[in-house]
Amino acid sequence: MQVLEPRGAGAERIADLWWFTVVVGGAVYLLVLAILALGVRHALRRRRHDREAPDPDTRRWVGVGGIVLPVVVLSILLVLTLRVMRDHTLMAEEAAAGLTIEVTGVQWWWDVRYRPGDGSASIATANELYIPTGRPVRVVLRSRDVVHSFWVPQLQGKLDLVPGHETVTWLHADSAGEFRGRCAEFCGAQHGHMAFLVVALPPDEFDDWLGHQRRPAPEPADSVAQRGLEVVESTACAMCHTVRGTAARASVGPDLTHLASRRTLAAGTLPNTPGHLAGWIGDPQGIKPGSHMPRVPLSGSDLQALLAYLGTLR
Numbered sequence: 001m002q003v004l005e006p007r008g009a010g011a012e013r014i015a016d017l018w019w020f021t022v023v024v025g026g027a028v029y030l031l032v033l034a035i036l037a038l039g040v041r042h043a044l045r046r047r048r049h050d051r052e053a054p055d056p057d058t059r060r061w062v063g064v065g066g067i068v069l070p071v072v073v074l075s076i077l078l079v080l081t082l083r084v085m086r087d088h089t090l091m092a093e094e095a096a097a098g099l100t101i102e103v104t105g106v107q108w109w110w111d112v113r114y115r116p117g118d119g120s121a122s123i124a125t126a127n128e129l130y131i132p133t134g135r136p137v138r139v140v141l142r143s144r145d146v147v148h149s150f151w152v153p154q155l156q157g158k159l160d161l162v163p164g165h166e167t168v169t170w171l172h173a174d175s176a177g178e179f180r181g182r183c184a185e186f187c188g189a190q191h192g193h194m195a196f197l198v199v200a201l202p203p204d205e206f207d208d209w210l211g212h213q214r215r216p217a218p219e220p221a222d223s224v225a226q227r228g229l230e231v232v233e234s235t236a237c238a239m240c241h242t243v244r245g246t247a248a249r250a251s252v253g254p255d256l257t258h259l260a261s262r263r264t265l266a267a268g269t270l271p272n273t274p275g276h277l278a279g280w281i282g283d284p285q286g287i288k289p290g291s292h293m294p295r296v297p298l299s300g301s302d303l304q305a306l307l308a309y310l311g312t313l314r
């Protein structure tokens with residue numbers, strides 16, 4: 001269970017609280033069973049022979065077991081929960097001073113944007129969040145259609161993405177690694193195919209990644225890739241997608257500027273390989289029924305050119 005293998009400050013606090021609750025809850029459960037067993041034994045003894053056996057002091061049992069014990073246990077849990085919530089808020093304040101990532105939930109993928117503070121163009125990617133390790137990163141959540149829920153079990157608790165309303169959370173990773181995230185609120189037919197990946201990198205590697213993503217798409221290096229670019233610009237591709245530096249500038253679907261650098265296709269549905277990409281372009285409705293990606297009829301040579309071009313978008 002990933003929630004019990006936390007790798008960041010947020011999930012660690014939640015897991016600690018969970019373990020404490022389980023241990024205390026387990027102890028109370030065993031105590032109740034023991035008292036029940038004593039009560040049954042007492043009743044049996046009285047019925048069989050010993051009608052003179054004294055009645056237990058009911059008032060004391062109710063007073064201690066029914067009032068004092070729950071008040072003490074629940075008060076401790078309340079205090080610990082408030083402490084976790086306070087730590088969450090403190091980290092959120094720390095995160096607010098640094099990097100912000102904007103995540104928009106869309107049926108059924110994640111639009112991810114970085115806005116550099118220096119006024120340069122924002123960077124868009126999809127279904128992957130890169131974060132630097134060792135410090136909390138602010139994540140602003142929005143939805144373009146229905147309610148989704150952003151959840152990275154090893155890093156942070158869930159938070160809903162609500163249409164027309166902004167919610168804010170933060171992610172913190174202790175060390176470098178890849179953490180699977182997913183939509184945790186039923187949001188339609190392909191809710192189950194709405195995964196994402198958080199990639200935590202040491203700060204200098206993260207800066208390299210950000211610098212690379214800032215670049216526009218490379219110019220096609222040969223005639224096949226050139227034809228692929230023409231396919232992107234002249235077919236339905238350009239009506240939904242952006243490839244920065246080209247005529248494709250729509251934002252209905254994921255930004256494809258650095259598509260080839262991503263791990264998966266269609267929000268974690270397929271590994272990002274040329275074969276799967278060809279399958280996805282050829283029959284999106286067969287792979288993810290109901291998704292908003294239409295099938296674009298292409299000749300065999302155009303499809304090959306398109307795949308060659310998309311393969312250069314590293």
Ligand code: CUA
Nearest residue numbers: 148183185187
């Ligand atoms: Cu988005 Cu479930």
